[in-house]
Amino acid sequence: MADTPHFLPLDLPASAVTAQVMDIPLRFTQRRRWWMLLGACSTLLGLFVVAVIVLFTRGVGVWGSNTPVNWAFDILNYIWWLGIGHAGTFISALLLLMERPWRNSLNRLAELMTLMAVCCAGLYPIMHLGRPQYFYWIAPYPSTLGLWPQFKSPTAWDFFAVLSYLLVSVLFLYIGAIPDFAAARDRAKGRGQQLFYGILAMGWRNAATHWRYWHQAYRVIALLAVPLVFSVSSGYSFLLNLGLAAGWHSTVFPPYFVAGAVFSGFALVALLACGVRRLLMLDNLITTRHLDMLGRLILATGWLTAYGYLADVFMAFYSGEAQEREVTLARMIGPTAWSFWLAIICNVVILQALWWPWVRRHAGWLSLIALAVLVGMWCERYMLLVTPQTRDFMPSAWSDAYSPTFWEVALFIGTFGVFGVPFCLFLRYVPMVSAFEVKQALHRNREGA
Amino acid sequence: MKTEPTPYGLLAEFPDAEALIAACESARAAGYRRLEAFSPFPLEELDAPLGLSDCRVQVFALTGGVLGAACGFGLQVYANLDYPLNIGARPLIALPAFMVVTFLLAVLFACLATVLGLFMLCRLPRLHHPLFDASAFAGASDDRFLLCLLAEDAHFHLADTRAWLAERADSVTEVWQ
Numbered sequence: 117m118a119d120t121p122h123f124l125p126l127d128l129p130a131s132a133v134t135a136q137v138m139d140i141p142l143r144f145t146q147r148r149r150w151w152m153l154l155g156a157c158s159t160l161l162g163l164f165v166v167a168v169i170v171l172f173t174r175g176v177g178v179w180g181s182n183t184p185v186n187w188a189f190d191i192l193n194y195i196w197w198l199g200i201g202h203a204g205t206f207i208s209a210l211l212l213l214m215e216r217p218w219r220n221s222l223n224r225l226a227e228l229m230t231l232m233a234v235c236c237a238g239l240y241p242i243m244h245l246g247r248p249q250y251f252y253w254i255a256p257y258p259s260t261l262g263l264w265p266q267f268k269s270p271t272a273w274d275f276f277a278v279l280s281y282l283l284v285s286v287l288f289l290y291i292g293a294i295p296d297f298a299a300a301r302d303r304a305k306g307r308g309q310q311l312f313y314g315i316l317a318m319g320w321r322n323a324a325t326h327w328r329y330w331h332q333a334y335r336v337i338a339l340l341a342v343p344l345v346f347s348v349s350s351g352y353s354f355l356l357n358l359g360l361a362a363g364w365h366s367t368v369f370p371p372y373f374v375a376g377a378v379f380s381g382f383a384l385v386a387l388l389a390c391g392v393r394r395l396l397m398l399d400n401l402i403t404t405r406h407l408d409m410l411g412r413l414i415l416a417t418g419w420l421t422a423y424g425y426l427a428d429v430f431m432a433f434y435s436g437e438a439q440e441r442e443v444t445l446a447r448m449i450g451p452t453a454w455s456f457w458l459a460i461i462c463n464v465v466i467l468q469a470l471w472w473p474w475v476r477r478h479a480g481w482l483s484l485i486a487l488a489v490l491v492g493m494w495c496e497r498y499m500l501l502v503t504p505q506t507r508d509f510m511p512s513a514w515s516d517a518y519s520p521t522f523w524e525v526a527l528f529i530g531t532f533g534v535f536g537v538p539f540c541l542f543l544r545y546v547p548m549v550s551a552f553e554v555k556q557a558l559h560r561n562r563e564g565a
Numbered sequence: 566m567k568t569e570p571t572p573y574g575l576l577a578e579f580p581d582a583e584a585l586i587a588a589c590e591s592a593r594a595a596g597y598r599r600l601e602a603f604s605p606f607p608l609e610e611l612d613a614p615l616g617l618s619d620c621r622v623q624v625f626a627l628t629g630g631v632l633g634a635a636c637g638f639g640l641q642v643y644a645n646l647d648y649p650l651n652i653g654a655r656p657l658i659a660l661p662a663f664m665v666v667t668f669l670l671a672v673l674f675a676c677l678a679t680v681l682g683l684f685m686l687c688r689l690p691r692l693h694h695p696l697f698d699a700s701a702f703a704g705a706s707d708d709r710f711l712l713c714l715l716a717e718d719a720h721f722h723l724a725d726t727r728a729w730l731a732e733r734a735d736s737v738t739e740v741w742q
Contacts, residue, residue, distance in 0.1 A: 129708065130605060130707070130708035131707055131708040134605075134706070134707045134708065256640055256644060262647075262648060263648060264644030264645075264647065265644070266650060266652065267641040267644060267645065267662065267663060267666060268652045268653075268655055268659055268662040269652075270665075272666070273665040273666055273669070276637075276665075276666050276669040276670065276673075277665075277669055279673070280669045280670070280672055280673040283673060283676070283677070284672065284673065284676045287676050287677070287679075287680050288676075291683065295606075295706070298706050299605075299706035299707065302702075302703035302705075302706040302707070303703070303706070303707070314692060315692065318684075318689045318690035318691075318692070319689050319690050319691035319692050319693070319694060320687075320689065321603065321694060321696060321702075321705070322603045322604060322605060322705040322706050323601050323602070323603055323687075324601065324602040324603070324604065324608065324611040324612070324615050324617065325601065325615070325617060325686075325687065326687045326689075327604070327606075327607040327608070327611075328607070328612055328617045329621075329622050329682075329683050329686045329687055330607065330687070331607045331609075332620065332622035332623060332683075333622045333626075333679045333680065333682065333683040336622060336623060336626045336675070336676075336679045337676050337679055337680075340626075340672045340675055340676055340679075341672075341676075343668075343672070344669070344672050347665065347668060347669065351665060552605055552606045552706075553606070555605050555606050555708070556606035556607060559582060559606065
């Protein structure tokens with residue numbers, strides 16, 4: 117294992133990196149496994165389409181959410197997916213600014229993950245509307261109704277947050293991939309491939325002037341993306357502050373939500389990194405050191421999230437508010453206690469296995485722990501979101517009647533198809549490792565050595 | 566009517582970054598002003614010999630950010646004045662509540678302006694370029710380092726420049742318009 121800042125062998129030639137990364141989209145070999153993956157994801161996408169058709173024709177009544185539990189799978193999954201997206205920006209932007217060259221092996225797949233996770237998240241608020249065809253009413257435009265969005269509400273902020281985040285993620289991903297598209301264009305043999313990558317590269321020429329402006333632009337967007345991540349995930353914690361339920365007003369919420377978001381996102385990055393290096397045989401570029409680093413990040417952000425659990429529970433009892441205590445007790449010993457304890461088991465207990473270096477470096481074990489974290493984070497969102505609504509201030513409104521319906525669950529499972537199908541296409545057509553940044557890191561290190 | 570092809574420039578190929586940087590410096594010293602270097606990744610050492618020192622992308626970003634903040638804030642003020650709503654007895658122009666959208670639009674506009682600036686300054690998209698016809702050019706996205714001395718340079722002379730480059734480079738090719 118190479119002991120370099122980029123975790124790659126010091127003598128890895130630049131041409132080998134180009135050949136390996138570019139030949140994946142240009143001369144794709146894993147066709148059988150890829151088609152199987154695409155088939156599975158397409159099935160899920162089909163399920164999503166059916167669930168959406170049922171939802172749109174019969175209305176949101178096909179879901180189990182009903183007074184007092186008005187926010188259930190829709191907002192829960194919106195928060196879950198959006199949180200996952202944050203890790204991609206975190207890896208790409210923050211680690212770029214902190215000059216951690218090992219990020220170059222992971223940033224492309226993390227950015228693609230962000231893009232699709234934000235799309236999955238962004239669909240939910242539209243689907244949970246009673247009349248989804250009017251979703252554009254949340255946008256400020258001079259309408260004949262004479263109305264404007266209510267700008268003092270977090271729900272209006274949220275529209276801007278998701279929209280900005282989606283666009284900034286797309287721009288960051290695309291600007292970061294243009295030089296690699298140009299490399300694919302230059303290496304392509306077939307006319308179709310040359311045209312496809314040629315158009316995507318937009319005539320990029322690797323000129324020093326291009327690089328200078330590119331470097332400036334890339335760093336500027338990275339610098340802007342980092343505070344954006346913090347504002348988006350603290351922004352949706354304000355959505356809960358907006359509600360009049362006890363248990364949604366803890367002051368720890370914004371940082372707690374940021375930590376949880378990045379935590380779940382690192383888990384999915386680790387899962388995808390393990391899958392991608394296996395499917396595309398990128399073991400030499402995404403090394404076990406990279407997995408080790410992802411494991412450490414999961415562990416660290418996991419502890420930040422655990423602090424959130426602790427602070428949230430502590431404040432409930434410290435506050436002296438009977439209602440806060442009631443909600444916290446309902447979370448721990450009520451009918452939805454499974455979600456609280458599953459979150460604790462997955463996010464705190466199982467997580468501790470990552471203290472052992474061999475666990476972090478073993479793709480199989482790391483994937484299992486990452487999967488546990490994703491389940492745990494979903495349960496955490498359930499515990500945070502659903503339980504307080506079952507314990508209203510007025511005991512006569514207490515209800516444990518909420519349970520998700522078939523179409524609610526089907527829609528959620530279907531979003532994995534929304535995530536998976538484009539991701540399969542990216543695996544096939546986009547260079548999954550940022551080859552030019554890897555080459556730059558290799559060059560700089562040789563210089564320094 | 567067949568027109569005489571005009572030279573675009575001479576493309577020289579170098580084995581590594583150091584050779585390219587040295588060649589850029591000596592070309593600059595020899596009086597060449599219209600030159601362009603190509604490398605598989607950003608080389609900050611090239612900025613000085615190529616006379617690149619501007620930060621115009623940052624200017625685009627700043628302009629976009631200020632414009633976005635102004636639009637975001639102006640939009641909310643206008644919307645609230647145009648259709649006043651009493652929201653929990655907050656002031657009509659509630660500055661803290663308006664900061665989120667102001668910030669988000671500042672970031673969004675700054676990013677859009679940055680990308681716009683990048684494309685304008687790089688003169689992209691430009692799907693075809695004379696350099697793409699040179700077979701050596703594709704190496705710049707792999708592991709080769711190239712220097713192109715443009716024919717529009719007052720100092721450029723096809724034979725002399727070619728000889729000058731051949732002393733330093735691995736290979737020299739002519740690029741035609």
